[in-house]
Amino acid sequence: MAYRLRDKSGRGHNEKSKAVKDNRPVNLDIGTIKLPITAYASILHRISGIAIFVGMAVLLCLLDSSLESAESFNTVKTTLADNFLLKLIVWLVLCGFIYHTCAGVKHLIMDLGIGETLEGGKKGATIVFAVSPVLMLLAGIWIW
Amino acid sequence: MVTQVTSFGRSGLSDWLLQRFTAVILLAYFVFIVGFMICNPAMSFDTWKGLFDTTWMAAFTSLTLFAVVAHAWIGLWSVSTDYMTTRTMGDKATVIRMTFQATYSLILFYYLVWGFKILWS
Numbered sequence: 001m002a003y004r005l006r007d008k009s010g011r012g013h014n015e016k017s018k019a020v021k022d023n024r025p026v027n028l029d030i031g032t033i034k035l036p037i038t039a040y041a042s043i044l045h046r047i048s049g050i051a052i053f054v055g056m057a058v059l060l061c062l063l064d065s066s067l068e069s070a071e072s073f074n075t076v077k078t079t080l081a082d083n084f085l086l087k088l089i090v091w092l093v094l095c096g097f098i099y100h101t102c103a104g105v106k107h108l109i110m111d112l113g114i115g116e117t118l119e120g121g122k123k124g125a126t127i128v129f130a131v132s133p134v135l136m137l138l139a140g141i142w143i144w
Numbered sequence: 145m146v147t148q149v150t151s152f153g154r155s156g157l158s159d160w161l162l163q164r165f166t167a168v169i170l171l172a173y174f175v176f177i178v179g180f181m182i183c184n185p186a187m188s189f190d191t192w193k194g195l196f197d198t199t200w201m202a203a204f205t206s207l208t209l210f211a212v213v214a215h216a217w218i219g220l221w222s223v224s225t226d227y228m229t230t231r232t233m234g235d236k237a238t239v240i241r242m243t244f245q246a247t248y249s250l251i252l253f254y255y256l257v258w259g260f261k262i263l264w265s
Binding site: 046070097 | 255
């Protein structure tokens with residue numbers, strides 16, 4: 001019985017119809033294609049999202065210590081003022097936030113119907129790539 | 145079907161809307177916290193603790209924690225269902241994707257409990 005079930009879903013007629021639905025050949029080898037600026041904007045949006053997901057642990061740690069007691073608050077404050085590694089980590093998480101926020105706001109603006117054309121999309125991505133490094137630099141100045 | 149059953153709202157439209165709605169909450173919280181820090185450059189423990197002790201800030205932070213869970217779930221789900229597919233990984237794709245999804249949902253649940261613990265203790 002088990003064999004027959006497997007046989008039914010794995011081979012023969014059913015596999016054919018399944019193959020049409022799920023396993024159509026994909027003629028898109030992303031590695032060989034020159035990606036447009038909008039694709040880089042999108043991929044970075046995803047990467048920065050994953051980075052923030054990981055960075056959340058650091059931010060919750062800092063929030064935890066900063067609210068626990070006056071002593072631990074001061075420890076966080078002095079460590080953030082002196083420790084290069086912590087500064088760098090916080091800055092990197094902030095950079096993730098900044099890029100993700102810029103790209104996200106671009107999405108929301110496009111959802112309002114602004115810049116939904118191919119040209120508009122390219123322009124939006126260019127603006128995100130122009131604005132976010134400036135904000136990242138300002139964040140760096142703020143931290144250091 | 146195996147991909148859809150692990151989405152946050154069980155519907156693409158619902159996930160789409162939730163992603164935007166939570167994004168606005170997260171944006172507001174991010175701008176507020178950074179703004180508060182810039183406005184208080186020599187922040188004292190009392191100012192900082194006082195902020196988080198207010199009811200409205202507890203509500204704002206709780207809302208943000210829920211928004212993080214939903215927003216990250218929908219985002220990571222989109223990424224995992226795009227790249228962890230049979231085409232990219234073969235037969236093991238479903239197992240790998242489900243494991244990844246179980247892991248991030250557990251981490252997000254942990255963040256939620258951790259955040260509430262920080263807030264209410």
